[in-house]
Amino acid sequence: MAYRAGRERQGAARIAARIVTAIVAGYAILYFVSDALGLALVSAQWTTRADAVLIATNLAFLLAPAVVIWVFAAGSMWRAVGLPFVVAALLMALAGVLQP
């Protein structure tokens, strides 16, 4: 019984970790993708400032559900929780580099 209770608690913790990841890393990816993409569009001078924000954010929204699905579909905890946070951190760095 104790063993099963332990396994269930571990299960709950893993599910909680995925939920937190989906929300936090999911939003972070959404935020930094639109950040980096918008900055890239502006520095490449392909569009105006306002248009860059518009295009980048609208496209980033397409990603958001995909990230959530990934977090819950991925097999190991590393792929489900670790990877999204790493990706978010990389995007944050990219956006930081592109800042004017």
Added chain:
Amino acid sequence: MMLQLFSLYMTYTGLSSFALAMDKHHVQAFGERVGPGRTRWLRLSGSILLLMALGLWVWSLDVAMGLVSWLLWVLPIMGLIVAAGLAFVPRFTATVACRRP
């Protein structure tokens, strides 16, 4: 207005053709399975009816309004009507769509 009503009716017949092309619903409506030739005919005529319905709808409005509204509501609402019809009055649904066994 008349054009739009006719387009709605054509969407209904097109969608019910697709439904009746399936064994499950053909049996519901006519009591017998659908043969392969009939399946092809139902699907082909269904596609033509849907395309004509879309064309008429877009013609009665404009391209933007027409495409958006046909895709987002004409199709779903007529689809729901066909589904409900097949569930409760399958024979009548088929008759209204001018389909006989």
Added chain:
Amino acid sequence: MKRTFTLSMAWLHSWAGLFFAWLLFGILFTGAIAVFHAEVTYWVTPEMRGQVHDDRDKAIEVGRAYLEEHAPDARLWRLTLPSEREPVVKVYWRDEKGNGTTRRLQPDTGETIQRETRGGGFFIDYHYMINLSRKDIALGPVGLWIVGMAGIVMLVACISGIVVHKRIFRDLFLFRPGASRHRSWLDAHNVLSVLPLPFHIIIVYTGLVTLYWLYVPAGINSLYAGSEDAFRREAISQHYVSLLDAPPPGPPAPMMSLPAINRQAEAQFGAGKTAYLTMRDPNRANAMVEAFRTRADRVTQQVEQIAYRGIDGRQIRIVEHSTATKIQSFVAAIHFVEWGGAVIRWAYFLVGLAAAAMVATGLVVFTAKRETKRGAPPWLRLVQAVNVASVAGLCIACAVFFWAERLTPADLPARAGVPVKFFFLSWLACLAHAALRPPHCAWREQFALAAFLCFAAPMLGGQGWLHLISWDTTRLFFDLTFWIFGAVFAFLFFKVKGTPTRSVHRHELVA
């Protein structure tokens, strides 16, 4: 997460679906009602009369006279001309502290309409931010964030639903009302989800990207130094007449006749196509009047705007929208549907209700599947209570809103918030009721109440007769819709029968 992708998606669909369905039913149901927001405001304000007012010059003069009398020193005025859906003149002004005031006037006599109401605007506000704005919670637009999250989850549910529902084309029209309870509810859920699937996905996506800068202020923070105003001026041109770095007001100088300026604008927009006029620094030397075109005949949310100098009507600028803005404007308009006329609005209303029904049937499937297992889990009782409250309770709350609008006296000060309070109080009461009664009784009783409220609503205050006598078709259709809803709730009341598992719940209550 589970053994296979499909199993993971099934788990995600059920659990994310459960928690967010409680929110989403309300969002989708109020969203469907919000399609008719102008008609809601019209119905709750009997003072509005339905005759088409062709004299736009008179309407403008009426509005201007009111603004000059009540807000001569305000730096920003807005005058909304009467339209087919809202036959009143709306005047708005902003004072030095930035607080806005709106008043509605009769277009022919200029008489003020005393009755303050949020009308259809309440349903819009609930739909996109559950009525929790920055004014209620200082942290930020929390309601907006919650609805945004619910939107993403709905997209996730649509995608996971497609993954789970393998026989998507073969079962496209499959609905077996006579099958086992669980099976027929699942059929209904599938049919309501798959047939309108393009609608669900497109409506949610367009809703999220309409206010993209509020959800993801990345661009504003990086490229506009955090100034939302500066961004809106460039992107949406809405605040061209904003007071942000506006020059100080010049010396007083009489403004040119507004109807004359409007005629200039309508020469370019089309006759009768001006929606509203904004005036910055009215009756000053640097006054500016900007005319905005109507949205009613095009699928576009951003409209043509022309700015004129106030003192002599000389055209200063026409706003040019970039291609990206035009595309986003089209996308937003798909969500807002202020175009296309009554037929399109009814269509959106029906499909929106289908979306709400999809969510409700999903909730029933969730509990039906777990009720039949031996020994339903103890938390199922709680889930069932919240189900009843989020579906039937929310419908009751909406009906109570209309009742409160009818019954609250027109001249009560701060009247606009009263029906909103009743909305939330009645919803809480429904939650309490659902927690105390066994699930099937809770469903039946709440549907019965909803049916009663809907049947009686048109007759409150004797208004129903007035609608009939004056043959006010908009209001009559509204009354008819109330009765149709009443009939639907009554049908659901009769349909919810006691089931063998009811006795199980009684025992759980006692234990």
